[in-house]
Amino acid sequence: MNEGQELQAQVDEEGRLVLPAGVASRYGLKPGARVCIEEATNSLRLRRPVRHLAKVYIEPTNRCNLECRTCIRNVWDEPLGQMDEATFARICESLQAFSPRPTVFFGGLGEPLAHPHIVEMVTQVKALDAPVELITNGTLLTEKLSRQLIAAGLDLLWVSLDGVTSETYTDVRLGAVLPQVLANIACFRDARLSATFPQKYADSARFNGVPPTPDHIQPEIGIVFVAMQRNVADLPNVLRLGHHLGVTRFLVSHVLPYTAELRADVLYARFRGDISDSPSVWLPYLNLPRFDATEIIREPLYQVMRGNWKVSLAGNDLGRFTDRCPFVESGVMAISWNGDVSPCLPLLHNHSSFLDERERFSRHYTVGNVTEADLSDLWESPNYVALRERVHMFDYPPCTRCGGCELALTNEEDCFGNTFPTCGGCLWAQGVIQCP
Numbered sequence: 001m002n003e004g005q006e007l008q009a010q011v012d013e014e015g016r017l018v019l020p021a022g023v024a025s026r027y028g029l030k031p032g033a034r035v036c037i038e039e040a041t042n043s044l045r046l047r048r049p050v051r052h053l054a055k056v057y058i059e060p061t062n063r064c065n066l067e068c069r070t071c072i073r074n075v076w077d078e079p080l081g082q083m084d085e086a087t088f089a090r091i092c093e094s095l096q097a098f099s100p101r102p103t104v105f106f107g108g109l110g111e112p113l114a115h116p117h118i119v120e121m122v123t124q125v126k127a128l129d130a131p132v133e134l135i136t137n138g139t140l141l142t143e144k145l146s147r148q149l150i151a152a153g154l155d156l157l158w159v160s161l162d163g164v165t166s167e168t169y170t171d172v173r174l175g176a177v178l179p180q181v182l183a184n185i186a187c188f189r190d191a192r193l194s195a196t197f198p199q200k201y202a203d204s205a206r207f208n209g210v211p212p213t214p215d216h217i218q219p220e221i222g223i224v225f226v227a228m229q230r231n232v233a234d235l236p237n238v239l240r241l242g243h244h245l246g247v248t249r250f251l252v253s254h255v256l257p258y259t260a261e262l263r264a265d266v267l268y269a270r271f272r273g274d275i276s277d278s279p280s281v282w283l284p285y286l287n288l289p290r291f292d293a294t295e296i297i298r299e300p301l302y303q304v305m306r307g308n309w310k311v312s313l314a315g316n317d318l319g320r321f322t323d324r325c326p327f328v329e330s331g332v333m334a335i336s337w338n339g340d341v342s343p344c345l346p347l348l349h350n351h352s353s354f355l356d357e358r359e360r361f362s363r364h365y366t367v368g369n370v371t372e373a374d375l376s377d378l379w380e381s382p383n384y385v386a387l388r389e390r391v392h393m394f395d396y397p398p399c400t401r402c403g404g405c406e407l408a409l410t411n412e413e414d415c416f417g418n419t420f421p422t423c424g425g426c427l428w429a430q431g432v433i434q435c436p
Helices: 021-026 085-095 118-127 143-152 166-172 178-196 232-244 260-265 295-305 375-379 382-393
Strands: 037-039 044-046 055-058 103-106 132-136 156-160 220-227 249-254 285-288 310-313 332-335 340-342 351-355 358-362
Touching (some): 055 085, 085 118, 085 375, 118 143, 143 178, 156 249, 166 178, 178 220, 220 232, 232 249, 260 351, 285 295, 332 375
Parallel strands (some): 055 103, 055 332, 132 156, 156 220, 220 249, 285 310
Antiparallel strands (some): 037 044, 332 340, 351 358
């Protein structure tokens, strides 16, 4: 089902809403599942049950062949390693307990293609009938590896691309060569087409212009762009180039400043004072229509958005996208290279980052290790379920907007009485930082 597609449900004689079986299965709506319902002006929104595992991030390695200025490695002192065969075998064995199978995303805080057995890992997950995604910086994506990943059944390849000029790109991803990365993406695109239409493109796997990208061509290609002061002007060109390369998905995130120097690069410095997307019940409600993207509307709209309103755009409440953990809402768990299981990517490793002038330390949190317990047992453990329910309700203080107390400088405890791990200072939950 495509996002936004409208389906039909029925109300039975007892007033119960009966959803299509496929939809109920995809979202974990099994008998006995507890579902939160949000009421909007003209609609009801069902939130995924916290007991439904829909996606597993697997970190094949925390090693990388680049030294990007935006990377967490600039501020951590943790051992480097890669997932061994026994740990990965335990994951694959544990995944068989879930039906339908969760999507498996190879990524984390390293370069997945740096793992020598990444193709075999993709192959083994696909043998379980699970969708597979992978993110890469693109530098190691050779023609041979592209064809191997396609043959293994990869469903979606994400490439981190933070600029389309050599100056902008290399200023962020130190050690990478932009022309080679773009050539690698184009090669993957062409290999994908020749694999999908082997007879038609057997003798001509190179294309001039934009190739066709129907839905049945696999894998899809996505681009992740980390927006900063130094590169945001390149975003329109990244979108245009991505279209030429057959990209069907784009994701833009802000940068999380792990170092003091990166604070000058953020594009959300006023975020803490902007309450237009606040869910507060005390603010007047402002419903805006859609506007033409013209110069005449830019300044008035900017002033309005900076006011003390609870803003809705064409009926879509902007506050709905704050105080929501994208990992819990999406039914996610994350597994580090050594088998530690965490609720989200930010909790996979210890790290420090900055929110304005304040340095904040986030301590690694694990619910267990896959070499010692099955994923299903860890997922259903009472403490882990209780944590997801707490995050689902998001009863945390507004640390990202608050003037700041000492408690906000770590994820150990907060002024609401929550204990480790606390989420009030998480920028992912405020829609500022995004992961594919």
